[in-house]
Amino acid sequence: MTNPTPPVAIEIRDLTKDFPLTLRGVKLRAVDNLTLSIPEGQVFGLLGPNGSGKSTTIKIILGLLDPTVGECKVFGVPSGRVDSRLNVGYLPEAPYFYRYLSGTELVRFYGRICGVPRKRLDDRVKEVIDWVGLSGAAHRRVGTYSKGMLQRIGLAQALVHDPRLIILDEPTAGVDPVGSAEISELILKLKAQGKTVLITSHLLAQIEDVCDRVAILDKGKLILEGDMNDLVGQRGRQALIVDPLTTAQLAELRVWLAERGHTLDAVEQPRARLDQLFLSQVSRAVKGENK
Amino acid sequence: MKSNFLVIRCLRIALVIAVLVVTGWAIRPFEDPAWQVVRAQQPAMKLDSLQGALGQGVTVGLLGGFRAIVADFFWIKTNSVWSDNDLPTTQKLIKLVTVIDPRPLYFWQNGARMIAYDMPNWRIVAGGGYEVVSKEEQRHIDEEQSTVAINYLTEGFGYHPNSALLHIEIANVYLNRLKDMDAAAKAYFKAAQQPDAPYYVARIYGELLRRQGRNAEAYAWLKQLYPTLPRIIEGATTQPSAQELEMGMAPVVLERIRELEKELKIPASLSFKP
Amino acid sequence: MSTTNQAGVPFSLSRLLIVAGNTFLEAVRQKLFNFLLLLAIGLVASAQFFQEFNFGSSELKFISDFGFGAMVFFGSTLTIAATAQLFFSEIENRTALTILAKPIWRTEFIFGKFVGVFAVVGVFCALTTLLLVGLLYHRENAIMALHPDAFEHGRIIHYGDLIVMGVLQWLKFGVLAAITLFIASFSNTNLYTVVMSFFMLVICHLQYLAHDAYAQVASLPLRMLVRVLSYIFPNFQLFNLTDQIGIGAGLDSGLALRVAGYAAIYIAVFGGLAVYSFRSREI
Numbered sequence: 001m002t003n004p005t006p007p008v009a010i011e012i013r014d015l016t017k018d019f020p021l022t023l024r025g026v027k028l029r030a031v032d033n034l035t036l037s038i039p040e041g042q043v044f045g046l047l048g049p050n051g052s053g054k055s056t057t058i059k060i061i062l063g064l065l066d067p068t069v070g071e072c073k074v075f076g077v078p079s080g081r082v083d084s085r086l087n088v089g090y091l092p093e094a095p096y097f098y099r100y101l102s103g104t105e106l107v108r109f110y111g112r113i114c115g116v117p118r119k120r121l122d123d124r125v126k127e128v129i130d131w132v133g134l135s136g137a138a139h140r141r142v143g144t145y146s147k148g149m150l151q152r153i154g155l156a157q158a159l160v161h162d163p164r165l166i167i168l169d170e171p172t173a174g175v176d177p178v179g180s181a182e183i184s185e186l187i188l189k190l191k192a193q194g195k196t197v198l199i200t201s202h203l204l205a206q207i208e209d210v211c212d213r214v215a216i217l218d219k220g221k222l223i224l225e226g227d228m229n230d231l232v233g234q235r236g237r238q239a240l241i242v243d244p245l246t247t248a249q250l251a252e253l254r255v256w257l258a259e260r261g262h263t264l265d266a267v268e269q270p271r272a273r274l275d276q277l278f279l280s281q282v283s284r285a286v287k288g289e290n291k
Numbered sequence: 292m293k294s295n296f297l298v299i300r301c302l303r304i305a306l307v308i309a310v311l312v313v314t315g316w317a318i319r320p321f322e323d324p325a326w327q328v329v330r331a332q333q334p335a336m337k338l339d340s341l342q343g344a345l346g347q348g349v350t351v352g353l354l355g356g357f358r359a360i361v362a363d364f365f366w367i368k369t370n371s372v373w374s375d376n377d378l379p380t381t382q383k384l385i386k387l388v389t390v391i392d393p394r395p396l397y398f399w400q401n402g403a404r405m406i407a408y409d410m411p412n413w414r415i416v417a418g419g420g421y422e423v424v425s426k427e428e429q430r431h432i433d434e435e436q437s438t439v440a441i442n443y444l445t446e447g448f449g450y451h452p453n454s455a456l457l458h459i460e461i462a463n464v465y466l467n468r469l470k471d472m473d474a475a476a477k478a479y480f481k482a483a484q485q486p487d488a489p490y491y492v493a494r495i496y497g498e499l500l501r502r503q504g505r506n507a508e509a510y511a512w513l514k515q516l517y518p519t520l521p522r523i524i525e526g527a528t529t530q531p532s533a534q535e536l537e538m539g540m541a542p543v544v545l546e547r548i549r550e551l552e553k554e555l556k557i558p559a560s561l562s563f564k565p
Numbered sequence: 566m567s568t569t570n571q572a573g574v575p576f577s578l579s580r581l582l583i584v585a586g587n588t589f590l591e592a593v594r595q596k597l598f599n600f601l602l603l604l605a606i607g608l609v610a611s612a613q614f615f616q617e618f619n620f621g622s623s624e625l626k627f628i629s630d631f632g633f634g635a636m637v638f639f640g641s642t643l644t645i646a647a648t649a650q651l652f653f654s655e656i657e658n659r660t661a662l663t664i665l666a667k668p669i670w671r672t673e674f675i676f677g678k679f680v681g682v683f684a685v686v687g688v689f690c691a692l693t694t695l696l697l698v699g700l701l702y703h704r705e706n707a708i709m710a711l712h713p714d715a716f717e718h719g720r721i722i723h724y725g726d727l728i729v730m731g732v733l734q735w736l737k738f739g740v741l742a743a744i745t746l747f748i749a750s751f752s753n754t755n756l757y758t759v760v761m762s763f764f765m766l767v768i769c770h771l772q773y774l775a776h777d778a779y780a781q782v783a784s785l786p787l788r789m790l791v792r793v794l795s796y797i798f799p800n801f802q803l804f805n806l807t808d809q810i811g812i813g814a815g816l817d818s819g820l821a822l823r824v825a826g827y828a829a830i831y832i833a834v835f836g837g838l839a840v841y842s843f844r845s846r847e848i
Contacts, residue, residue, distance in 0.1 A: 019847075020296040024297065025295065025296055025297065027296070059662075059847075059848070062665075062666040063665075063666075064662065064665055064666065064847070064848045065847050065848070066845075066847075081573075082573075082574040082668050082669065082670055083573050083574045083668065085666060085667060085668045086574065086668045088666065090662075090663065090666040092659055092662045092663060092666075094659075095659070095663065096658040096659055096660060097660060097663070098587065098591060098660060100590065100591065100594045101590075109583065109587060110663070110664075110667065112579075112580075112583045113580055113583055113584075113664060113667045113668075113669055114667050114668060115577075115580075115668070154663075157663065167666075303842075303845075306841075307838055307841075307842075308797065310834065310837075310838060311796070311797045311798075311834070311838075312793055312796045312797055314796075314830070314831070314834045315795065315796025315797060315798070315799075316796050318827065318830055318831075319796075321823065321826065321827065321830075322800065322803060322823075322827055324820065324823060325803055325806070325820045325823045325824050325827070326773075326776075326800065326803055328806070328817070328820055329802060329803055329805060329806060330773070330777075357634065357637060357638050357641075359630050359631075359633065359634040359637070360631065360634025360635060360637065360638050361634075363627070363630055363631040363634050366627070395626055395627070395630055396626075397626050397627060489714075491714070532719075537713075538714065
């Protein structure tokens, strides 16, 4: 018996997307023969510089654009069909919502569009607003929200119908490190619930922290795809972090390693990541204020 | 492949045009009965004369279906210029308003009144007043303005061929400004022939015949008129309203008939029997 | 391989009405709607001051004409501006992305937008018509007392006809909204949509010239062209069922119904074309 193939959330095959630039047929190829498979239950990062075709790919997955060539299926349904979006939640880049609605009204509106039954709607709206941590501002007009709050209410509207696949397009663009870390935390919670998450982000550190698997696009082409640990972990090498050693102790260590067939390649002072330092300082300051 | 986008776009445009043409063609029989009615009352738009007077912006407004409101604004402007006794501008605006929208009768009616009744007064005052301008000159001014007003009202028949109101206005100008009872009587007679003529028009026509000494004609006219007036008829299933009775003034007409019978010495046996 | 069995998503009137409700709410919270509504109401109400001119009984006819003129002018402006604005605000602010990424048909979205705008224009027409009716009633009572001879056949104003004309104008604005939505569905900017829609408004008011003229054109190809042109555009003059609104001979209700049917057909056709064009629009 072979292991059963894991179920697939998104399947893209030989996908090409051209945009006409002029009536005479000059076109821009945004996605070039892309084949990609995103298994269910994973956090998948789609990376690439600006103009690499990430957003176009996402729009095709959502049925907002038709592929020029190739096919795209979401849970087995062609993405051009309305029912392919039944189990998809989407947070666009730098979302802008109806400013005149309150947070609750906005999430309610999207919940109704998605067909959440009326009986369950109020509870579900409250639940997702609590979940994204916006209960305190739920009755404020969306027009008064900060960028971070907009991202969170955007996440709430994407989750209101309890989708199996959540697509997040640059969810941390323009959000401060605290907000960004909170969004990372929410993504990990979604993963824990067994959801599939497709995320694009410029913050590679964030992608590295939350993603199981990544694909890198450049000029519309897939140039690298794989498991996060496989891609960034350096196999066959190890780093030891110890208290400071004297020069003599270090020399002794080199000899000890050489006797056993190993070499000491680098001696460096380990550095904390700046975002972690920032978060620890900011959270300390907030705690101090609260006291 | 290269020209695919262009071909697809052309096909799409052709499809849209085809759908619209088929809709327009299929809907025409359904539309026509209503359109015949609307078309009959749709006066032609004289764009040449308008464009010079209004400028292109307002002309586009007229074409866009806003002729009523554009005419109304010019009518308000006419009234404001009128209150300044500015004769050339008022006269020009009065004509412009009915060129823009000749449908409302009150433009014709009130415009003619300004021309025939107010403007002679302005001209005489401008000439030094009633004491300075000779009676002959005053008469001449009256005649000139009355002619302008009558010509203007006659133009209105082009758009309102069956309007009693326009005939009445012409009759009033003959009677009140030109003191021409014969012409006034003829105009009242025409007014009385129109379907929307008020009751008083026929009475006045009879009265004018009488004042001209044409008693026999007046008598015949009123005898013919009386049975058409609203009055209480015993045994009839429907009776006219109090207001209709008041407006019809049948008893007054009967009184005139009796007066004329006396004047014409009609024997009692031949007298009118209502 | 996942082949989750998905039920199809049928067309839903309720989703359409949710989009419509949101469009309506957005419109009435916008300054433009309130501004035009106040301006139109102010203009209609200013007809009260026409008594200064001593028009006599013709004042009523003038008020009626002027009121409807104001309604047609501001109503057309509101219809075009609101339709274009409410459509492009979704595209430019990318809220359309969020909505259309949900399980919703583009048909529901487009007709939802239409119904929302149609409701907004309906409120506008209802308010201006009712104000006009109230104003005319008030002035007619006053003038009846002053000049009873002008009312020998009873009241001059047919109030029922005024309301029918208000409804017909509303339907005309409905056709205009559908045309604007169709133009918006393929155009790239709000400004282009507004300008093109005003052109269409003018052309649809002049369509009857082609309608009348084609029989008189001598050359056959030209005659065919004029004929095709007369078929392409709806005839907006048809909605002026009477030259003196609410006054004179009463409206023929059969004809009014016919015109209403004409409007309904064109709303459906232009709405359908808007959906056709919008379905292939890349958001």
